[in-house]
Amino acid sequence: MKKLLLVLLLLLIVIFIGLVINTLLFPFAKIKKSDAQAFQPISNDSILSRLAGGIKIPSVSNGDPNLFVYAPFDTFKQYIAASYPLIHQQLEIYTVHSYGLVFKLKGSNSNLLPLLFLSHYDVVPPGSAEIKNKSEHVFRPSDKPLPPVSTIAEDWNYAPFSGAVADGRIYGRGTLDMKGMLFSLLEAMQKILLDKERPERDIYLAFGFDEEVGGELGASKIAADFKRKGLRFEAVYDEGGLILEKGSVKGIHSDVALIGCAEKGFLSLKVKVKGLGGHSSMPPSETAMGKAAVIMQRLEEQQMKPMISPLIQRFFQQIGGSMPFV
Ligand SMILES: [Zn+2]
Structure with a gap:
């Protein structure tokens, strides 16, 4: 009996030593850490109100074509046209299948492959009883704690299509997924035009309207249109993960951007x-x-079969290299 315990103890020690050696020798990626805050709160009222206005439009997609209500999608198209006049004057804009929106900014060097930025302007239904403080990792202007969640309007702090700007947040369907990104792209595009900058590459923005129900009429038809035109891109950016504030990921003392490279x-x-x-x-x-x-x-x-793609593996190597030994 004593012998068996001794053997077990020895085995444990061997495993422990193996772990330590493996940790020391593991090829964690060396990364440059930045003390800069990855996320800077917006303090520009007109930008906020343009996004809030977009949140107010209840563009809820529906998987059943007979129940799909297009009126809010028309409203949304008109709303962004009115909100970004410069973009509508200076960019080539066209629709695919009526509601898929494509914007093209001509670059100075047509020999280079263009860039493509994606988003979508449909949202999921507001639901009935919903979300208890799920989104605490974004949109906090200061360290002061977030206000408690109230129970008005089925557990929403503010009504889902209010676009309320309060307590350092914007409330409503689509603020994160994905009108927030859509408006960020349009704001960036407008800034480029205002500053009279001309990027080298052509820049495309493409916005779908049925992403939440499969994207067959939006993203898929836009992609087919690009293919038909023989368009290829240097890089494509789509909706991805979040920027987690410092302290959200244990052992890492900075903000962490979760970059989605694949989707199940x-x-x-x-x-x-x-x-x-x-x-x-x-x-x-x-x-x-x-x-x-x-x-x-x-x-x-x-x-x-579950698998770890090379990109995910790289992610773990990067994140591991930023963690303390233990
Ligand atoms: Zn989305």
Whole structure:
């Protein structure tokens, strides 16, 4: 018995030493750390009000084409045209499938491949009982604690399409996903025009309107249009992760930007099973429910293989290199 314990202890020590050596030798990426705050709160009232105005438009997409209400999407198109007159004067603008919006700024060197920035202007429905303080990692102008969540309008601090600007935040559907990015892109574009800057590369902005329900009429048709025109891009930027404030990731003493480089796919299946009807006094040996359950179980048993893509691996190496030894 004593011998066995000793062997176990020895084994533990070996594992521990192995861990230490492995940690010391692991090829963590060397990165330059910056003390600069990655996220700077906006203090420009006109920028805020343009975004808040966009949040007010309830452009909720719907997976059922018969229930898709397009009126708010028309309103949204008019709203950005009115909000960014310079962009509408100076950029080439066209729509794909009526609501997919493409903006093109001509660069000075047409030999270079253009850049593409994506976003979408549909949002998910506001839901009924919703979100208890889920978004605390963004939009905090100071260190002062956020106000407590109230319970008006089904647990929203402010109504989902109010676009309320309060307590250092903008409230509403789409502020994060993805009108925030859409308006940031338009603001940046307007600034380029105001400053009379001319980038070398052509810059494209492309905004879909059904991302939350699959993007088949928006992003997919825009992509097909680009392909038809033989357009290729030097880089494509789409919605991704968040900028987590200092302290959000344990062991890292700076803001952390989570850059999404890949997205898991998904599969929706409709399973139809036929069986005999009957009475519970004489149940058949195999019911439709039972058959359906077997199908479910087999599906669950054959899941997609998980994998760590090279980019994700690099992410762990980077983040590990910024963490203390322990
Ligand atoms: Zn989105």
